[in-house]
Amino acid sequence: MAKSLISASISTQVLRLKPGGNTASFEVSVTNESEQFATFQVELIAAGTDGNLGSRWYNLSPGISAKKPPGDSTKFYVTITDTPVPGFVGKMNITVRIFSLELREEERQLLRLAVEQGIGSIPMQLELPVREFKTHPTDLLEIQVRVYNPSQSPANVVLHLLGVERSWLIEGTDRKLLVPAATKTETIFLCQLPSAGLAPSGTYPFTIECQQVNGPSSSIQGAIMVAPGGFMDFLCTPALHQIPIGNRWQLKNWKSNAATYKIQFDNASNLTQQVSVEVHAEEPRAFKLEVIPESSQIAPGETTELLLVANKKRRRWLGILPQRFLFEVKAVVSDDRLDVRNDTQILKLRVLAVVPIWMQLVGGFLLLFLLWWLSWLNPKNPFWGHKEAVTSVQFNGVGEQVVSGSNDQTTIRWLSAGFFNPLINQQMGVIGRNEKGVRTVRYKPVDNDLMAAGLENGEIKLWDVLGNGKDPISSFSYQKDDRVLALEFSKDSRYLFSGHGSGLVLVWDVERTNINTPNNQPLRGKKFDFAVNSLALVGKAGKNLMIGGRYNQLVAWNLEKDKWGRVSYPRKGGQEDYIVSLDSAEYNPNLLVTADNQGYITLWNMQQCLAEKGLCEVLDEWSDGHGGKPVRSVALSANGCYLASGGDDGKVMLWYLTAEGKRDPQFSKGKKIDQSLKESEKINSVDIKQTGKYILVASGSDDHEVKLDRVERPRNAQCGNQE
Template sequence: MANSISTTISEQVIKFKPGGTPASFNISVTNDSDRFAAFQLEMIAAGADVIPGLRWYNFSPEVSAKKPPGDRTRFTATITDSPVPGFAGIMNLTVRIFSLELGEETREVIRLVVEKSKGLTPVKLTLPVAEFPAYPSDLLEIPVSLYNPSQLTANVVLNFLGVDITWLVEGNERRLQIPPGGKTETTFLCQLPIPSLVPSQPYPFTIEADLIDGPLSSATGTIIVLPKGFVDFNCIPKELQMPPSASAWWIPKWKCHSATYILKFDNASNLRPDVTVLVQPEAGQRQSTWELIPEKAKISPGEITELQLTINKRRHWWGGSKKLRFEVKAIESETDIDIRNDTQFLKLNVLPVLPIWMQLLIGAGLLTLAWACSWLNPNNPLFGHTAPVTSVQFNGMGDNAVSGGNDQKIIKWDSAGFLNPLINQFQGDLGNLGKAVRVVRYRPVDNNLLAAGLENGESWLFNLAGDGNKPIDSFLFRKDDRVLALEFTKDSRYLFSGHGSGYVLQWDVQSDLEKNVSVNNSPFKQKKFDFAVSALALAGKANKNLMVGGRFNQLWMWNFEPDKVRSLPYQEGSKDDYIQSLTVAAYKPNLMATADNQGYITLWNLDKCLSKDVKCTIVDRWGNGHGSKPVRSVVLNRNGCYLASGGDDGRVMLWPLNIDGKRHPQFANGQEVGRSEQRINSVDLKRQGKNIFVLSGSDDTQVRIDVTPQSDTGCK
């Protein structure tokens, strides 16, 4: 059967001198089969023994890529050493060419002429093991193998270099004599020091074989010192007093607000840990701060390092001492070193700034300030709003009032408390509603329900006679469409809400109450306007016309039965111009007042234009009522004899009107009944007995009631 492998060798006789230049020749192998195949080569020397670790030749490439039929691969053979150590002469070399895919082989024989070498050839030095992991204090045996490829006896001096000579128990030198072609082994003993003297890291070393009067050879290895040992953690002291002086019980120490602990780390390991601490105060105690100097510390083996933990605590002025407790835990992130006593518990005894005797003395004086800090003081910020007041309203009798503000609260007030300092005007709030309150309105019938319009587009209904802190109904059509105006119908069946998007929504309140519905997302009716709606008011005796005012000075009338809208002429405005407020007199439902942020107040007679498509009559109009600054709110009393207004000038004005709805000539410039340092956002008006009561809320967070006598204008 024909062989599928054919070969060609470039040289039949090869000369080689040990210690000299390597000898090489080429072998070409051709795939004569009918399929792809890869080829490998092997060289065998006659009379040569296999010596582990001794490689006297090499091929390039070691294995060919798979070749198609008829393709050729060229191998280069290089002889680097004598196949038989110490031999000089001629020997046969057999080159074996084989393929695993074909399952065939072929052999070629060449002659190798080994010449005598001149001088000594470097010994071959190897380490059977190159890496030596060990712990501190361990004793290591490092074996070394040597082979003399020369034809002469080799006198070798071994030197162990790269580590501290004190580690080598029997010294760092060995003297050996190796016969031609001989092999020998020796051992170096290495005793590692204690952990603090040998950091955990690799320690590379070199062993050199120096031939006397000959060349040098070497081998390298690494001693890997493994982690061992621990870090001891301690706090000194574990309990401190602030201030530290014993006299602090009697003599004030005003500026002492810190205490310092020493955190001690003793490194009894061979690592360089990066240590720090976590400080955790005891649950439930008042907040304090702390500072760690330095924040981290890297500790060398055998080193003691200290960190300073300073706890800062603003000392209380009153009372007795307070005990603070802290858990301090030592941590290290880079290694797995054992930290002993890693958790320490610290105590801090904090004394008051004022000694007990001084507290008693000051306490007696503070009693005189009790009135100013109680509900008896109408200006006490603890009772009332903490952000601008956006809406106020009297109830029907005027004995109670409500207010809403940007502090997300609705507060109930006793009107008498504003006039009598012995009566608490604060009747509580409806809790934090979670969103700023834009408008509040009593239900006209019984005043037992309260509607609130919120910044997020919701309108909530509260039962003031029951659990007023929880809404009994919620109206939401579009989320985040803020409610800017609310208006009940006179029979309290429906509630209208005006929104920043331009929607005016009619909600069937009575139906929800009868059906015990708590969330309503479907308005009874709706109307979309092309402007933000900021004011609503029901006008006319039929209670079917809703006046709508808002951005761009738009003023519209919506007859929701039979659902028709039309515009009322008003001075044109830009995007920054708003009709801020609308009001209609309850007993004169055809008398309406409007206010805008250009400073104008306008009185209207709607008698003819409610039922007919005719122009509404402007009865009176003026723009200097608040120094030409925006007017934020206007309100007519029930019989239409008085108009109150509030604006950005911080004034609350009262405008007595005559029977025709115009300003009385005697009071053409109005009466200033109240003043705030900041703008007035909302006003309401009640006429009781011989006095006029004006309720107001402003940006200064205050709710006020101002009282002024009635004026004789002939309007009753």
């Protein structure tokens, strides 16, 4: 059998104890039976003891012995001051445990303790099943308390909960209980935590104190640990700001360069926070950004405000649309355990020009008006266009240019493209200035390098339209003051026919080799008994000259045979009746159109009468195109499919014809394509040109305007869509 390393004995085996009276003492002798130095300790163990009491029911001296050599002994003195089990009366066993940490061995002795009825009351024993309550704001806690009465008599006790805000306790801070003898009773304190702002995060220690009448009190401690809760609300206003602020009509606001945003933190949490912001500008070099103050401390439930001042370094002086900038503002808090709502916000800033929009618009309008007034777009501009009524217009061969003559004694060349593009000046330049008003102008058919102008004083001038000379290359007349009312070039451009107010029709040789011949005289001529208003070459060979004029006279002059004859006009005319305009189609030379001041437009087939095989055939005739008012000018397209007319009603009309030379039944009412500035201002001259899918119509009127209109060729027209 192994030898015990510890030898122990107690001075008595039985003790008597009267709680509240005499104590009970005994000795414990311990011998070191080992072969090494060792320290010894003594511990008393009683079944059913209160764990809260620990070793407080007895005293021990010494608490631990000095190191003893082998064979040496030591004594411990033990005094039992209270019953190990509160309220117990009777006999109980006490185990005396002797042990050594060095020897790792122990010895046990048994002591019999007789406990008599004590003197006085016994304190209540309190127990908290949960000592630490981890919770959040607005939570409802149940603080459970157990009260044990160790005495042999029932006890009336009052429990007080101390250390917790009274407003948190729903049913108050006190509980009255009747605790039967040797019985455990439970009760609950209900604790309702307020919102985060009223329940700062932290540890809230509390004490539950138990008081009994004529008896000792007892207490127990616990703690409520409020975790961080709630949130921080972040708001920036306004979301959209503007520089300048306020009434822009006030001059003091014009040069304002700053905008101020309010940054608001609302602490709906239970933590005290240090708050600030981070600001990122879309264009940082354009602004000086300042936050006032840079940071702020905010307690739970409080609100604080910072100011973000954005200073624009340089504002534009002019600009209709505002400059737009973005700022990213991010909330920064010292404790990031809590949520920051809307922690990043985008702020917008509109920066207006220094000069207010209304002033820019007024100034811009005035500038545009001035530019417009000085430009070719202004029909009344004294520096552009004609100053008096336009009497004659004509396209060149390809329709890219137009020439016009006017009572203001000028002839002007125009670029067709400029009439459809406001960025292009349509006026190419004044070809020449004359001593009298210009009644008619005509391009030389071959090369379009010359232009003939017939003047009010009977003079005819030839101008080089491709050169820049200020003087005509030739000028000639037959009778002074015999107005030139009509001009027509021969197809080979060698001859020029002129019609005069006296009734003369003259033929001039205008080949360049003969132009500058001194005292240039007409090759031949005819004198008629009516004023000649219009001329047109008809027939395939261009050997017949149609002459129209006063008294509704229409004459065909066979140039080859030098014979002429009258053509029967549908209406006999008096001295106030005129055939004012004639034209033929270049590729359909037997088609002739006439217009008179009675408002009639007449289409003719000249084939039979030119061949002297019958009367000239009237193909179509109408008078409702210009409301019965005089028709001043008509013009046929080269293929004879389109007809333009202008009259005293101020309208320019386009008529679609059939291949036979009649009005197309689908478009019998014609198409109005232009109107003079005033209906009372008549259209004096029109010309027409077909270019690709478009029909171009030029017109000149009493309103001093030269106009050019473009109409798309109709797909369903009977004539003109063969190309």
